[in-house]
Amino acid sequence: MAKIVPFKAVRPTKDKAGMVASRPYENYSAGELKAQLEYNPFSFLHIINPGYKFQHEITGEKRFQLVRNRYLEFKEEEIFIQDKTPCYYFYKILTRTNMFSGIIAAASVQDYEDNVIKRHEDTLANRENLFKDYLKVVGFNTEPVLLTYPDSEIMDNLMLKVMKGEPEYEFSTYNKEKHILWKIESPEKVAKIKAEFETMPTLYIADGHHRSASSYLLAKESKAANPNHTGKEPYNYFMSFLISESKLQIFEFSRLITDLNGLSKEEFLIQLDLWFRIESRGLEVYTPTKKHHFNMYLDGEFHSLYLRKTNYEFTDSLSNLDTYILYQKILKPILNIQDLRNDDRIAYIHGKNDLIEIKSQVDSGNFAVGFGMLPLTIEELKKVADEGLTMPPKSTYIEPKLRSGLTIYEF
Missing domain, CATH: 3.30.1760 (Conserved hypothetical protein from pyrococcus furiosus pfu- 392566-001, domain 2)
Structure with a gap:
């Protein structure tokens, strides 16, 4: 039984979503990165590349703390807001050749430990610990682990109903992709999604083995340091994007x-x-x-x-x-x-x-x-x-x- 729960996401305001959202840092060439940092003050790249503000490359724990500082600045300037109630988020991506859709939610580290969430790749211990230390300092996770689940007619029907509503975000990118996100907050829909995942005995990590492993390490460390641990703390989960098996695309x-x-x-x-x-x-x-x-x-x-x-x-x-x-x-x-x-x-x-x-x-x-x-x-x-x-x-x-x-x- 998979435990996939809603959460209170911190998100960009509707008018800035397209400017905030970025590709993974390593996917930018040096020229693209420089252009984004110079001409887009709202780009998330300013948070994960905090040394740009000082025109200096910063590494290690100093960088982690500066990432945290930039993130708090985005919140203080109300570029980011936080939802008041736990939600699921239905996310749809239209590329030139494909359409992908799934649900952003929080997955359980206990499921990871119990092999309800199964993995197929080895991870490197030094990278696991580095990412764990990073998460501990910055206090947030912005790159979801990609999980896949068995095709579900119930989930597909729920998504169709959600898509009839007004999206929270809808924007296009320079590489001609369209991104659309709906917030799912009605108690009825939230309960149905949670119950449907609970019928699934197994989920599989498609991408993000190091991210899930580092979240697991952080949860173990946080639990050991918390004498009042209840199992409901946010560190007991990690953000995931869940997509049905038939919608996943695998290349060699x-x-x-x-x-x-x-x-x-x-x-x-x-x-x-x-x-x-x-x-x-x-x-x-x-x-x-x-x-x-x-x-x-x-x-x-x-x-x-x-x-x-x-x-x-x-x-x-x-x-x-x-x-x-x-x-x-x-x-x-x-x-x-x-x-x-x-x-x-x-x-x-x-x-x-x-x-x-x-x-x-x-x-x-x-x-x-x-x-x-x-x-x-x-x-x-x-x-x-x-x-x-x-x-x-x-x-x-x-x-x-x-x-x-x-x-x-x-x-």
């Missing part, structure tokens, strides 16, 4: 490798032949159409690689993943890529970018070889999580990607 990450680990092209292909049937495609841009089929671009040519299944043993859901097969049979043993997170010989391109980008990067000499594959499915993701396993890093690129600053969860 292609892999680029800087060199062939000292092998000649011929030696490399001979080693590949042990595990894969190889066909040269020349300049034909080959896109895999089946699981366990891979695209490879090497020395000016595309190749198709088909796994020799008679040689390969499928033992669990992890061994079925194409990202795992690529790592275990090519990247690790042949190209000596041991650490997928930290080896500077490997780079990733998410599948929204064309395979032509792989060709361009290899032809430029920046990389020696590139690999592509089909994206994972939601069923594969769930099986890995259900078996308590973890995928290789960069196995999925999942949309939607949400704007920061539209709803803020205070601890």
Whole structure:
């Protein structure tokens, strides 16, 4: 039974929502970031990049405290307001090619601990603790964890009713996306949403493993320091965006490798032949159409690689993943890529970018070889999580990607 509850969001006033909301900080180029900070005084980027005010880069706990200060300034200037009653928030994003919709709410850290909220990726302890310390100092969370739930006719019907009402926000962005948010505060609708989530035995983290892990650590620390802990404190929850499984979109990450680990092209292909049937495609841009089929671009040519299944043993859901097969049979043993997170010989391109980008990067000499594959499915993701396993890093690129600053969860 999933415990998904409404909360009193801190939000921008209606007239400023489009100016406040920002993409994740790391998604801006240096030029874009500078322009936003110079010409948009309402951008949430001013909060998460507080050193700009002093024309000085600030790191560590000093930065955390300045983030807190900028946030309080936005509240004092009434750029932000807080809802007086706990609400759910229905959020809809229209891109050039897709429509995403879901509910912003607070998810339980106890559900995370009890594996009601299941995960499929490993997290790094140092990042978990860094984010935990950040949350503790700033006192708020603005980037929801992306959770997915089984398709629900009841939830879909509720959303249709909500969309007939006047939205709280409706604005467009420079990349031609439209963002619409409705506030759900009627006791009847709130009760129905909460009850429907309570019928769901399991939710899955689609994106935000470090954010959920750091929220869990903060809750444990806060509970230990609070002799009057009741379980109802805000630190017992973390902000989430919940989207049904059929509305989630999963892309693949292609892999680029800087060199062939000292092998000649011929030696490399001979080693590949042990595990894969190889066909040269020349300049034909080959896109895999089946699981366990891979695209490879090497020395000016595309190749198709088909796994020799008679040689390969499928033992669990992890061994079925194409990202795992690529790592275990090519990247690790042949190209000596041991650490997928930290080896500077490997780079990733998410599948929204064309395979032509792989060709361009290899032809430029920046990389020696590139690999592509089909994206994972939601069923594969769930099986890995259900078996308590973890995928290789960069196995999925999942949309939607949400704007920061539209709803803020205070601890």
